Amino acid sequence: MSDLEVRQLRYFVAVAEELHFGRAADRLGMAQPPLSRAIREIERQLGVTLLERTTRRVTLTSAGEVLLRDARTALDAVTAAGRRAMHAGRPEPTLRLAMKADYDGGLLPQILAAYRTEPAALPLEFVLGGRDQQEPALRDGRADIALLPRPFDDRGLDVEPLLTEPRLLAVAAADPLTAHERLHLADLKGRFLPDGRAADREDLPPVRTTGPGADGRPARQPRQLDLAQIFNLVELGDSVWFPPVSVVRRHPRPGIVHRPVVDLPPLELALAWPQESRSPAVAAFVRTACEVAATAQVTATATSTATAT
Amino acid sequence: MSDLEVRQLRYFVAVAEELHFGRAADRLGMAQPPLSRAIREIERQLGVTLLERTTRRVTLTSAGEVLLRDARTALDAVTAAGRRAMHAGRPEPTLRLAMKADYDGGLLPQILAAYRTEPAALPLEFVLGGRDQQEPALRDGRADIALLPRPFDDRGLDVEPLLTEPRLLAVAAADPLTAHERLHLADLKGRFLPDGRAADREDLPPVRTTGPGADGRPARQPRQLDLAQIFNLVELGDSVWFPPVSVVRRHPRPGIVHRPVVDLPPLELALAWPQESRSPAVAAFVRTACEVAATAQVTATATSTATAT
């Protein structure tokens, strides 16, 4: 009845994800037999069957599904403990802010300026990464706080909404859609976003593979696109996009035209940080950022409707 | 840069709590030298000093404080992973409800009756324990859901308020306080609750040691008192108490008199469960309990003011 070890959790997660002992062992950099033994030992310790195995198929039992989810969060917690301690022990501590480049509502300069005047402020460090890297970075201790668009998985995180920013439709200048001054989502049926999601149903997972792909073999999962790539796809007419107004303002581009979409939900940016955090630097940043956003929101909404190109 | 092991986390927590390698080693059931080496190895892995040690004193560095907190939550997460999987693999799964005996607002029978009619319902199992055992039980996987009074540390937990129940003053029948029909908290200055907290400031930590204590040596931390013990202390005039009305109704006691206290905050009972939980049995229980509480609350408030003895 003693605790599992981190090694055991890692082994189980690998097998549960691959559903194949050989590949899992490969991924773990070890041979298959000791992995089989290790999994069996976990099952013996817990007194539970985690995997149904034949020589042809490996499937998770319901107990295995439970363990897979909990093992992931436990591993994150262990990683986070080490990383946070490592960071806290540095001679010059910093506040690590995870964000996606340009997704700051244009407020970052003001927030930073205001934050630096705080007595509890620490020097800032930026953890740039794709949207899907931000929650993990918070959870495993790579970042202290994140600025990220909603919705996101906020389990284990404290959240403070920061600002709401309208988004526009970005489309190639030659596109027939530009004939309308105002659009509805329904007008975008059959169009796709750069990551392959349907433009009129961005809540659904990607349905189109993106990228060059012309080489014949099916393109793999949509990889992280940077702004330049996105702009190219839009300008070429391959995709449309929904940039927030601050991005439009910051990156004017002749070949791309913007139009308001009346039923397009706005971008909601929020701050998130680990619940355990009792760091005064985090608290000061949250307070400062909220104040800046609150005052800026007023002026922003007053001018935003006039900026549609 | 690899993860710490559970063993290392346990060792560090022991030393950080004892601030003494010898005692920590003793607690861990091992000799002191390997423990010293293990801690040094953790510091080497992280590249950080966790403990300042002389041969006379051991103190935590700031990095050590960070690791102590995060290591505790990580260890809880690991324990929870194992326990939840163990429980999920049982042939007859159950829903384990953590609660403090009698702190159910008198609704538990109705809630259980309603719950059993749910299609997603599982057989219930009760995890009885003191108030301070309930959050840990959720966090380390001994319980699936808890019924507990607010406020509590809800980090990592999802919470649903269930009901608000007035509390009364319970006092010995011979006490002069019984002369008043209605009281204020200020009238209770100098009185103590059974656990040693000041009756007029129950938000503060205990200031009086309780229990027999007459043996001369100072009584240790207030241990968990059961209802019978509490009633005894109250009846003897040693303490006053703030039972919720459902407890008063369920346990009438001749030597104890109850009075309303106008500025005494009511008892707020809430349901809490781990955020990771996606169990339909938990969801069904929450929904059912909330429905029962909502309908019962109406009738309860209508009669509660008339029940003051």
Next chain:
DNA sequence: ATCACTCATACCTCCACGGTATCAGTGGTG
């Protein structure tokens, strides 16, 4: 019926974790 694939078993090796003995600072005390 055969074959390719994959998980389990058997056996071996070695490292790292823990134990014992001892050293080396530190702070209190007569």
Next chain:
DNA sequence: CACCACTGATACCGTGGAGGTATGAGTGAT
């Protein structure tokens, strides 16, 4: 001021368990 008790660090050793290799055995496709 010298001595002593206390406590963490170091040195050295033994063993259990984690991982590797070779191989068996069951399963599903052709």
